[in-house]
Amino acid sequence: MRSYIGRREDNMNNKISIYVPSRQKSGKYVYHRARIIRDTERMLSQMFGGCTTMDVQGAYCLESGEIQHERVKIAYAYAEKLSRGVLKKVRAYCAQLKRDCNQESIALEVNGNLYMV
Numbered sequence: 001m002r003s004y005i006g007r008r009e010d011n012m013n014n015k016i017s018i019y020v021p022s023r024q025k026s027g028k029y030v031y032h033r034a035r036i037i038r039d040t041e042r043m044l045s046q047m048f049g050g051c052t053t054m055d056v057q058g059a060y061c062l063e064s065g066e067i068q069h070e071r072v073k074i075a076y077a078y079a080e081k082l083s084r085g086v087l088k089k090v091r092a093y094c095a096q097l098k099r100d101c102n103q104e105s106i107a108l109e110v111n112g113n114l115y116m117v
Helices: 031-049 084-100
Strands: 014-020 051-062 066-079 105-110 113-116
Touching: 014 031, 014 084, 031 066, 066 105, 084 105
Parallel strands: none
Antiparallel strands: 014 066, 014 105, 051 066, 105 113
């Protein structure tokens, strides 16, 4: 049996992750979070052919100095290539997500590098 692992055309070595919060910066729960998660999954799937989501527990420091604990949904996808245009669209999506979720920022991870949008 011939192994296809490592074929050049199958090398999806770029990972892009969007962290979807459950709470607003005020501490209230994000309104319509289920719809927001579906929209994020749809956007990543349309751009990259599919995505995976996972639940994690997170904490971060608000501008007020308080620690905010929350459940976070991480939606991620892999891609063979990431062009500037694709990254610009994903960043714009995160900026809209920031407004929709009433956040100080949204975490966007690209190839292990974390950006606060």
